[in-house]
Amino acid sequence: MYSTLLAVIYVAFVSLGLPDALVGAGWPVMHADLGVPIAFAGIITMVIAGGTIVASLASERLTRRFGAGTVTAVSVGLTACALVGFSLSGSFWLLVLWAIPYGLGAGAVDAALNNYVALHYAARHMNWLHSFWGVGAAISPFIMSYALTSGMGWDGAYRTVGIIQAVITVGLIVSLPLWRKVHAVAPVHTDDEHDGGATGDATTGDGADRPAPSTGHVPLATALRIPGVALILVAFFAYCGLEGTAILWASTFLVADRGVEVATAAAFASLFLLGITGGRFLAGFFADRIGDVQLIRGGFAALGLGVALIALPLETDVLALAGLVIAGLGCAPIYPAIIHSTPVNFGRRNSQAIIGIQMAAAYTGSTLAPPLFGVISACAGAWTFPYFLAVLVVLGLVMSERLNRLVARRGRGGELSPSTSGATRS
Known part of the structure; x- marks a missing residue:
């Protein structure tokens, strides 16, 4: 179960990176199709960034209430809906509207997953997981390039990545029982560990995805x-x-x-x-x-x-x-x-x-x-x-x-x- 959950988290980190380069890769074509100045890309990225900041600040309360697994699944699902919305948008302001759930989903899943891994997994996994974010970020420009050269258009690229995100969402929903069964016991950190020692991995138990009742919300x-x-x-x-x-x-x-x-x-x-x-x-x-x-x-x-x-x-x-x-x-x-x-x-x-x-x-x-x-x-x-x-x-x-x-x-x-x-x- 531990290895299976770890694989699920790796896939979730790929999903974090997948949408990140789409706007930049497709904007030279998108702005012309939508009839807006090239500088308007900054409006979309600012709206996305605003959503991620809001969701990041709210992530502590959400994760304590619903658990990291549920927050991750819902957040990836939210980005999937936003990306499909991008593909259906015929105007710039619809893109701006869909950028709101895009940013909210990205920010919530980023904070929830990073904390879960920081608490329950060794440092090597944190580095490898963030490497997998890079894999996702590197794949999306190729998807955009293929969509543009094959006649699918930039909306086809967003639709493709949205479908991939939807499939990942289904996998995360199916995996929710694992988050509740795999109990990752955080290692005891010694003085040496802070300066250069290792941290341990998870072991199995019950209730990992439910926050401990003794720890309350930190404003x-x-x-x-x-x-x-x-x-x-x-x-x-x-x-x-x-x-x-x-x-x-x-x-x-x-x-x-x-x-x-x-x-x-x-x-x-x-x-x-x-x-x-x-x-x-x-x-x-x-x-x-x-x-x-x-x-x-x-x-x-x-x-x-x-x-x-x-x-x-x-x-x-x-x-x-x-x-x-x-x-x-x-x-x-x-x-x-x-x-x-x-x-x-x-x-x-x-x-x-x-x-x-x-x-x-x-x-x-x-x-x-x-x-x-x-x-x-x-x-x-x-x-x-x-x-x-x-x-x-x-x-x-x-x-x-x-x-x-x-x-x-x-x-x-x-x-x-x-x-x-x-x-x-x-």
């Missing part, structure tokens, strides 16, 4: 007052802002500032994403031995090296291109490790609420940072790209290291209580 205001939460939110905002900016603007920087051929720039910009996906797969093999703290620290260090190579004002472009690949590899372990370390840093009782807020911070960063750099680039030039990334690297690393020192001073593995002056343990 948003209460979670935000827990010492260290603000630090990790800023770190997560910085990391996701960096990732989103690199994905959107790397190719433009290479062409506009370095004079790289368009095809070469596009290929290496895509290698940034492949570096994230492949890096997470590789990180899974040693994540348990290294530990979350070292994964985050090493990831930011590799990111800094990659950004430095991109910034070097040399005649050759080889180092800048290599820097993009190294930056992608550096990004790979940061997101999974931040999520996986949440129950250790802030306590199991608080983890769902804090992971929900972290998801909101992540979506806020990836939504705001890319257009912010767009404004800076328009005013000062594309050459500012690596320096903008460098600021986010430093901000993320400083905040995460401050959290590490805070946790080290207070001991590890217990429940942190909200406090406005100093820290207490419950």
Whole structure:
């Protein structure tokens, strides 16, 4: 049963990534068909991001009420309906309307699954699962490309992915008894584990998908007052802002500032994403031995090296291109490790609420940072790209290291209580 549930969760993570690249891949055709300016893509992505933020903040209450399995199944079903709605939309404003359930479904399932895996599975699974998100995100552009070249149209691509999501939803509904039968007993974290030890896997029992009655709802205001939460939110905002900016603007920087051929720039910009996906797969093999703290620290260090190579004002472009690949590899372990370390840093009782807020911070960063750099680039030039990334690297690393020192001073593995002056343990 344990292995079967794990396979179901892997498929659910693929479903998380499947819709993510559809808007970007199809928009050059979609905006012309719908008769709207190309810039209107930002309206759709902002509505989707708004929905994900709202759903992430509400995920703690929903998951405690209904369980992670039910929230996951309903959320994927909601995204399936939204994608089918996209395929039936003949106007831009219908797309905006369907973007609301799209965002709500994506945000709820992201927060629920991430917390479930952080609580019940080893660090290697968190990295591999997020690698599977990358698999889903990489597949959808190919679906869009096939739909456009085969005459199905962009609506055919959305319909195809919507049907895939509907099939996954059926599988998740069928698997609901497994979530209730497989009881994942979280490991006891020792001092060594926080710095570099392994976490255990699930064992079987009863009632895993039903929240323990002794743990009540953690309000948003209460979670935000827990010492260290603000630090990790800023770190997560910085990391996701960096990732989103690199994905959107790397190719433009290479062409506009370095004079790289368009095809070469596009290929290496895509290698940034492949570096994230492949890096997470590789990180899974040693994540348990290294530990979350070292994964985050090493990831930011590799990111800094990659950004430095991109910034070097040399005649050759080889180092800048290599820097993009190294930056992608550096990004790979940061997101999974931040999520996986949440129950250790802030306590199991608080983890769902804090992971929900972290998801909101992540979506806020990836939504705001890319257009912010767009404004800076328009005013000062594309050459500012690596320096903008460098600021986010430093901000993320400083905040995460401050959290590490805070946790080290207070001991590890217990429940942190909200406090406005100093820290207490419950």
